[in-house]
Amino acid sequence: MKRTLFVAFVVSLGGFLFGFDAGIISGVMSYAGPEFNLTDLQTGWVVSAPSFAAMFAMLISGRLSDFVGRKNILIVVAFLYAVSALWSAYAGSYEALYIARMVGGLAFGAALVLAPTYIAEISTAKTRGTLVAVQQLNIVLGFFAAFLSNYYFNKIFSGGESTFLTEENVWRWMLGVELVPALLYFVFMFFVPKSPRWLFSKDRVEEAKKVLVQMHGEEHAQEEATSIAESIQNTSKEKVKIMELFSPAMKFVITVGLILGILQQITGINAIYFYATSIFKQTGIGTDAAFSSGVLLSFTTVVFTIVSMALIDRMGRRPLLLVGIGGIAVSLMLCGYGFQNATYNISQEELNQLEFAEASQLSPIIDTTFDSDLDFKRAAKEALGDQVYARNEGAILEVATTMNATLVLVGILGFIACFAFSLGPVMWVMLSELFPNKYRGLAIGFIGFVNSFASWVVQQVFPWELNNLGNAMSFLIFGVIAVMGFFILLRILPETKGKSLEEIEAELIKE
Numbered sequence: 001m002k003r004t005l006f007v008a009f010v011v012s013l014g015g016f017l018f019g020f021d022a023g024i025i026s027g028v029m030s031y032a033g034p035e036f037n038l039t040d041l042q043t044g045w046v047v048s049a050p051s052f053a054a055m056f057a058m059l060i061s062g063r064l065s066d067f068v069g070r071k072n073i074l075i076v077v078a079f080l081y082a083v084s085a086l087w088s089a090y091a092g093s094y095e096a097l098y099i100a101r102m103v104g105g106l107a108f109g110a111a112l113v114l115a116p117t118y119i120a121e122i123s124t125a126k127t128r129g130t131l132v133a134v135q136q137l138n139i140v141l142g143f144f145a146a147f148l149s150n151y152y153f154n155k156i157f158s159g160g161e162s163t164f165l166t167e168e169n170v171w172r173w174m175l176g177v178e179l180v181p182a183l184l185y186f187v188f189m190f191f192v193p194k195s196p197r198w199l200f201s202k203d204r205v206e207e208a209k210k211v212l213v214q215m216h217g218e219e220h221a222q223e224e225a226t227s228i229a230e231s232i233q234n235t236s237k238e239k240v241k242i243m244e245l246f247s248p249a250m251k252f253v254i255t256v257g258l259i260l261g262i263l264q265q266i267t268g269i270n271a272i273y274f275y276a277t278s279i280f281k282q283t284g285i286g287t288d289a290a291f292s293s294g295v296l297l298s299f300t301t302v303v304f305t306i307v308s309m310a311l312i313d314r315m316g317r318r319p320l321l322l323v324g325i326g327g328i329a330v331s332l333m334l335c336g337y338g339f340q341n342a343t344y345n346i347s348q349e350e351l352n353q354l355e356f357a358e359a360s361q362l363s364p365i366i367d368t369t370f371d372s373d374l375d376f377k378r379a380a381k382e383a384l385g386d387q388v389y390a391r392n393e394g395a396i397l398e399v400a401t402t403m404n405a406t407l408v409l410v411g412i413l414g415f416i417a418c419f420a421f422s423l424g425p426v427m428w429v430m431l432s433e434l435f436p437n438k439y440r441g442l443a444i445g446f447i448g449f450v451n452s453f454a455s456w457v458v459q460q461v462f463p464w465e466l467n468n469l470g471n472a473m474s475f476l477i478f479g480v481i482a483v484m485g486f487f488i489l490l491r492i493l494p495e496t497k498g499k500s501l502e503e504i505e506a507e508l509i510k511e
Helices: 002-011 013-036 040-068 070-089 094-122 128-158 170-176 179-191 196-201 205-233 242-246 248-266 269-274 276-282 287-311 317-340 348-353 357-365 373-384 386-400 405-420 423-434 440-468 471-492 501-508
Strands: none
Touching: 002 013, 002 094, 002 128, 002 179, 002 205, 013 040, 013 070, 013 094, 013 128, 013 170, 013 179, 013 269, 013 276, 013 287, 013 386, 040 070, 040 094, 040 196, 040 269, 040 440, 070 094, 070 170, 070 179, 094 128, 094 196, 094 423, 094 440, 128 170, 128 287, 128 423, 196 205, 205 501, 242 248, 242 440, 248 269, 248 423, 248 440, 248 471, 269 276, 269 405, 269 440, 276 287, 276 386, 287 405, 287 423, 317 405, 317 423, 317 471, 348 357, 348 386, 357 373, 357 386, 373 386, 373 440, 405 423, 423 440, 423 501, 440 471
């Protein structure tokens, strides 16, 4: 078990880098956005560029790995992460930044598909849920490391404790530190074995058996080898076409997989993660507190992902998903309610507290109370200009906003906690289990493509949502989607706990 756990952890370091990249951009945009004077559309593109590229990586990486192996593709993934980190840090323009982030997207798109696939293929039925969830643990550890890194870079810069950090380069350092874990991932990947199920599919039986012995010991290795061999013997070796995923036999599992893949993203998880610093600024707590709240958010994710790993092979996949999606719906509604009751007003005394040079230009809106964040931000931008407002939004909202920020914080943390023990890890566990060996690489790649497309749409649209629909309506929309998702899953979701991949195939695939 220790050997298998180590291998699962190394392979899922791609998830750590995904989490790190996703968390880092939340703080980066506080500086890079104003520097490049980005519009809502451009901001959406920079943030969502990795997800856009990941769509295509997910679509082909699973199938490609069926030919050349999971391990070989993951080594390339690690290299691409390193290239993306370095290129992003040196990006001299908006275009260079989003192209560099697309390179990273190719990496994490492939990693998010192949890591759970690989881990499922080296695991036993008893440990598979926990081990595949290691992928999600690494993702949230990446988020935590990124928010912590952003917090310290921001603290050092804003506190004037450093001579080398400036408003123009602090975000470059935030992006550049990703190079370190990327290089470690690249080196460690050479020390993991090839997937035994993949080796069996290539008739490299003796090599596969050696891997199984290393992973599980002689007795369990023999049981796994027999089960895998029988499954592959009963599986046609004809080339699998994507339209076969929609055959009558596959209809149920592909429907479940698609619903999980879409629901995981359209409830807004990456809007929260990728724009966390901006969202916390909207509550009026200030820029420094927004960065520190991001650390709390990511720490909550880590804690509840560990809870998920402890429960997934005991409680099962279905209970965790249903409880989690229900909690997500309640939490999002709470956020919407908190923002709905906010008011915005700047007094002369509060205006004098603002330290940026153009603050006096806000005098036309002094002592005017706004019930809508949209109206307030529109008036402030008219007075200051978009770039000046974007650069100082945290400070402006801190003095102007009157709302129950604690209520919104509780709602966001509740959402993150519920996601972390349900849709986050359990979706990938179930995707690694639902599909027969013959279809697994192609099916997970296809659903990964849809998942990443949904993620890209959410990230691309979210800045526009905040600036055109407002904070309250944006969260309400996500909450309604979560409610609908709960009732759909209640009706169709199967349980796969404690069953071998071959048993699940026999139960759910009706030829």
